[in-house]
Amino acid sequence: MTTTSSAEHTRRDFLFVATGAVAAVGTAAVIWPLISQMNPDASTIAAGAPIEVDLAPIAEGQDIKVFWRGKPIYIMNRTKKQIDEARSVPTASLPDPASDQSRVKEGHDQWLVVIGICTHLGCIPIAHEGDYDGFFCPCHGSQYDSSGRVRRGPAPLNLPVPPYAFVSDSKIKIG
Amino acid sequence: MSGPSTYQPTNPALQWIERRLPIIGLIHSSFVAYPTPRNLNYWWTFGGILSFMLGVQIVTGVILAMHYTPHVDMAFNSVESIVRDVNYGWLLRYLHSNGASMFFIAVYIHMLRGLYYGSYKEPREILWILGVIIYLLMMATGFMGYVLPWGQMSFWGATVITNLFSAIPYVGDSIVTLLWGGYSVGNPTLNRFFSLHYLLPFVIAGVVVLHVWALHVAGQNNPAGVEPKTEKDTVPFTPYATIKDGFGMVCFMIFYAWFVFYIPNYLGDPDNYIMANPGVTPAHIVPEWYYLPFYAILRSIPSKLGGVICMFGAILVLAFLPWLDNAKTRSSRYRPIAKQFFWMFVAVCVLLGWLGAQPAEGVYTIASRILTFCYFAYFLIVLPILSRIEKPRTVPNSIADDVLAKYGKKVASAIVALVLAGGLVAGSMQDAKAQEHGGPVPPSLSWSFAGPIGKFDRGALQRGYKVYKEVCSTCHSMNLLHFRNLADEGGPGFSTAQAQAVASDVKVQDGPNDAGDMFDRPGRLADKFPAPFPNEQAARAANGGALPPDLSLIAKARGYDRGFPQFVFDFFKQFQEKGPNYVTALLQGYVDPPPKDFALPAGSYYNTYFPGHAIKMPKPISDDQVTYDDGTPQKVDQYAKDVATFLMWTAEPHLEARKRLGLQVMVFLIIFAGLMYFTKKKVWANAH
Structure with missing residues (x-):
């Protein structure tokens, strides 16, 4: 080893670094598919396509629950009373301020479409219960009003409105 | 793992851990400082x-x-x-x-x-x-x-x-x-x-x-079979063995x-x-190739219990090997007779593996019996006797001496022998299959998707889909294919809108609705291809008692013999196109009237390439039956080839992605192997 020149040292160091770098790149590349496989597969994604819901059978004051992407969606045909209640509350006083108008589609004011998952920890609130003519979550007592806005309890946010559009007056497309 | 370690980390945090759980010392003594013979x-x-x-x-x-x-x-x-x-x-x-x-x-x-x-x-x-x-x-x-x-x-x-x-x-x-x-x-x-x-x-x-x-x-033992005596006989596990193992x-x-x-x-x-x-x-x-030698031993014994005993005995005898072979000399390098018997034993195992894939009849059974005897004789007769009578050559004094002597290398020839042996066993399954079928072998066609950079021909996939839809799908289901797949990358190249249109042309049963009734709705991208019959019984009733097989995987579920030595070349040529060859041949293989000496069962048709020749499917397609819009000749051979291409895609929808990623991986590994080789040489330069 006494004859080893410094030039050889550099070359050797370079070789070691290069080999180590290529090994690191290879390891990283192997990890990619091992993680990626956990994402939703093609059939799950395909099954998450938009769905159409016929509103005709839902009478005033009634609601239905449909599933989209494994989530329960409440579709509620609100009464005049429920709409008035939702609109008479000063928006600024709410925990998560939002007007009722911003949560329904214009011209279809009686239809409330919300994802029925409590924003606290994911339980399913019960419709037509609680003090606000809306939803009551049995898990930790959160209450939502007839616009799906949180009014009381540990939940921080309003029930989210899923992406949807009216295909006709009595049919919506969710997703 | 060989006792308390003397290793002491310098980092105080590691010292703290080491005093309580000497795991770093364990790793160090087992995989870093561990002395490994330098002649491995x-x-x-x-x-x-x-x-x-x-x-x-x-x-x-x-x-x-x-x-x-x-x-x-x-x-x-x-x-x-x-x-x-x-x-x-x-x-x-x-x-x-x-x-x-x-x-x-x-x-x-x-x-x-x-x-x-x-x-x-x-x-x-x-x-x-x-x-x-x-x-x-x-x-x-x-x-x-x-x-x-x-x-x-x-x-x-x-x-x-x-x-x-x-x-x-x-x-x-x-x-x-x-x-x-x-x-x-x-x-x-x-x-x-x-x-x-x-x-x-x-x-x-x-x-x-x-x-x-x-x-x-x-x-560790080593090629010389003598124990390390001095420091000069060993090198530390890391970096020497680590880098060599890594390469x-x-x-x-x-x-x-x-x-x-x-x-x-x-x-x-x-x-x-x-x-x-x-x-x-x-x-x-046929079992998987790695069980074949034992399967051959099992079948060679004419008694049920005897066969099972021999099969398990063939494995268990290995456990007694240390006492069956008493020879003082370890390495066969210095045992001229044992060495020859060793290679004979390897040959016996390979041949048994080959026989395990052959039909259990006639000459194969006799050969299996002889080789089963040889297998056991190696352990129970040859090794015990050799350990008494064989006169070994002089063993080197130390490992260092062995390294200096540079014992002649026979590694290359051994590798060749093993590769050939492996190929023989691997291919013998296909060998056996064909003897079963007999009859002519489907001609090998040239496929655009064959080879390391193969890709599907989009035109052929689309035409093949048309043939499937207009002809095959009247009887055959395609249960694993969804409409969305038509727009998948590496597929027939439909746009999502086109695939949607194909889907919506089809009525799919859904439900129950609010009234509890099932109803039909237009298909969606997420739907499967609908089956032509509601159940197996209906399919059989409509097809003279035979069940038209599902076509999703047919291009991988059909094969034929390639024979020796073809299957060895197949490994190097990456031949994987038996299925498409067979499908193409089958669709063109109808002979009417059948050969005179062939007794065709009623309701069957003669097909040259169908195993047993009597197929229940009538000739499915003739010239000009399906209209091609792109000017491709509307002939049966073209239809057959197109539909076989389509079926290869349905069987292996990610074939293109697989070959594309394969090329990247291969290039990477070859570069990496080169770097590892030179790194290994540099590291070991110090040891010689």
Whole structure:
């Protein structure tokens, strides 16, 4: 080893670094598919396509629950009373301020479409219960009003409105 | 692992841990400072390769279990949905299924290395026996894993192997019922096999720890077979053995990747792409290649119990090897006669493997009996006698002397022999298949998707889809294909809108609706291709009693013999196109009227390429039956080729992605192997 020149040292160091770098790149590349496989597969994604819901059978004051992407969606045909209640509350006083108008589609004011998952920890609130003519979550007592806005309890946010559009007056497309 | 370590970390935090749990010292003494003989050759890298393969199998297996459903009705399709829908699912499945074969290739090399260099001799008897236990566990694990995809070979393999236990007197039948959890192989069997297949690899890992522990107590054997005496005889495990093992591993990965990316079904049986059917046994049952020698021994004995005893005895005899071979000299290098018998033994094993894939009749049975005798004679007669009469050559004084003497290298010839042997065994299954079928072999056509950079011809896929839709789909289902697949990358190249249009043309039953009734609605992208018949009975009733097979996997579920030595070349040429060749030939193989001496059953048609020639499907297509818009000739041969291309895509929808990724992996591994080689040379330059 006494004859080893410094030039050889550099070359050797370079070789070691290069080999180590290529090994690191290879390891990283192997990890990619091992993680990626956990994402939703093609059939799950395909099954998450938009769905159409016929509103005709839902009478005033009634609601239905449909599933989209494994989530329960409440579709509620609100009464005049429920709409008035939702609109008479000063928006600024709410925990998560939002007007009722911003949560329904214009011209279809009686239809409330919300994802029925409590924003606290994911339980399913019960419709037509609680003090606000809306939803009551049995898990930790959160209450939502007839616009799906949180009014009381540990939940921080309003029930989210899923992406949807009216295909006709009595049919919506969710997703 | 050989006692308390003297290693002391300098970092105070590590010192704190080390005083309480000396794990760093354990790792240091086992895998860094551990003295390893300096004359080890590349056959010694297979221990590391085996650890690597165990890791690969556990990681890919745990992931596959996240997506697999162990239920008789769903297992087969869940494996297919892994391959088709899960991100990189095809890669993980092929890594795991071919990984099993790689694991066994490595373990056989590892065992033969131990046999040749006498690694089982004092003081390594327990080390060797632990190895035999690992091997037995591997066989059990491999067998149960093969059952999980629930194909025809899975099911019938499970039936045959579990029935082995019925040979045990008095309690045999009770044991078999216990294994099955029922009156036949069924859902309980599949469930427990899945559970045990998940468990056993961790048991193997545990025994591997003992194996390594025993190894580090006794120290590694080496090609000279003399124990290290001085410091000069050994080098530290790290970096010397680490880098050498690493280089060996990368070379092995290239071999592995060749299978995974280019010939993933080379070692598999086409029948396992047919879902398990308890009512029909495949014409020729062959176990996976790694069991073939033992299968041959089993079949060679004319008594049921005797066969089972001999088969298990063939493995158990290995455990007694340390006491059967008493010779003082370890390495066969210095045992001129033992060395020759060793190679004869290797040949016997290979030939037994080949015979295991042949039909159990005539000359094959006689040859199997002779070779079974030779197998046992090697252990029970040759080795005990040789250890008494053989006069060994002079063994070098020390390992350092051995390194200086530079013993002549015969590695290359041994590798050639092993590769040939492996090829022979691997190909012999296909060999056997064809003898069953007889008849002419479908001509090999040139396919755009063959070879390392093959791609589907989009035009052919679209035309093939048209032929399928207008002709095949009237009788044949396509259960694994969804409308969305038509727009998938690497497929026929439909736009999403086109695929949507195809789907909405089809009525799909859905429901129940609010009134509780089923109703028809237009198809969606997420829907499967609808089947032409509501159930199997309806399909049979409409087709003269025969069931038109589902076509999703047909291009992988059909094969034919390539014969020797063709199948050896197939490995290098990456030939995987038996299915499309067969489909194309079958569609053009109708002969009317049939040959005079052939008695055609009523309701059947004569087909040159159909096994047994009497097919229930009438000639399905004639010239000009399907209109091609792109000016392609509307001839039967063109139709056949197009539809075979389409069926190859439905069977292997990610073929293009597989070959594309394969090329990248190959380039990477070759560069990496080169770097590893030079790094290894640099590191070892200090040791010589």
